[in-house]
Amino acid sequence: MITNDEIYEDLCSKIEHLVYLPGQEISESELCRQYGASRHMVRAALSRLRNRRLVEIYPQRGTYVSLIDLDYISDIMYLRESIEQEAVQRIIDQGNQEDVCRRMEGFIAEQEKELRGQNLPTDRFFYLDNEFHWCLLKGAGVPGTSQLISELYIHFRRWRNLELGRTYRVAGLIDQHREIVRCLRSGDRKATRKVLHDHINTVSIYETFSEEDKNSYFLKNRKVD
Numbered sequence: 001m002i003t004n005d006e007i008y009e010d011l012c013s014k015i016e017h018l019v020y021l022p023g024q025e026i027s028e029s030e031l032c033r034q035y036g037a038s039r040h041m042v043r044a045a046l047s048r049l050r051n052r053r054l055v056e057i058y059p060q061r062g063t064y065v066s067l068i069d070l071d072y073i074s075d076i077m078y079l080r081e082s083i084e085q086e087a088v089q090r091i092i093d094q095g096n097q098e099d100v101c102r103r104m105e106g107f108i109a110e111q112e113k114e115l116r117g118q119n120l121p122t123d124r125f126f127y128l129d130n131e132f133h134w135c136l137l138k139g140a141g142v143p144g145t146s147q148l149i150s151e152l153y154i155h156f157r158r159w160r161n162l163e164l165g166r167t168y169r170v171a172g173l174i175d176q177h178r179e180i181v182r183c184l185r186s187g188d189r190k191a192t193r194k195v196l197h198d199h200i201n202t203v204s205i206y207e208t209f210s211e212e213d214k215n216s217y218f219l220k221n222r223k224v225d
Helices: 004-016 028-035 039-051 070-094 097-115 123-139 145-167 170-186 189-200 203-208 211-217
Strands: 055-058 062-065
Touching (some): 004 028, 070 097, 070 170, 070 189, 097 123, 097 170
Antiparallel strands (some): 055 062
């Protein structure tokens, strides 16, 4: 029989991958039928999602996938960038950027193979993206640092999946990765800081969204009755 944890993890994955879009209603009855689970189990899973800010539960109205809160996303990006910027400085101070850059170039090559001219990234592409950035933390001697905010990353990934699905700029991510490696290898702290900031801090891309998307998917443009 399916467990509460399995329901919860499956719903997390579907919200992250936009199977359930921001603002979409989720029917408890439909989930019970889909998972062959009791209402108690489904409600327990939804409660955990609410605690993680992935759904909103309104009594007498229903359960809805949380809208994307760009202020919250910005905070998460700030934490991530702060960690990686410090890692860059340590790598340059230690003088081991060549080893780090070679490892990063390996993941860039794998990303290019995975993309194969597609406009939309795959799960493996994102896995390689995570490994690329993890090279910075490993090179700085703090490989476990990302775990400190890993629970929050699902919100960043949901935003990333939405914006990449509408901007088709995935090939540009590889170009940015190459530029990060180039700047890091040169030891240019200022240039590396800038390109890393531009790569991670993507909130400004929100302005390229259609008004319909802005009104449908984002908290700052949506009023709850």
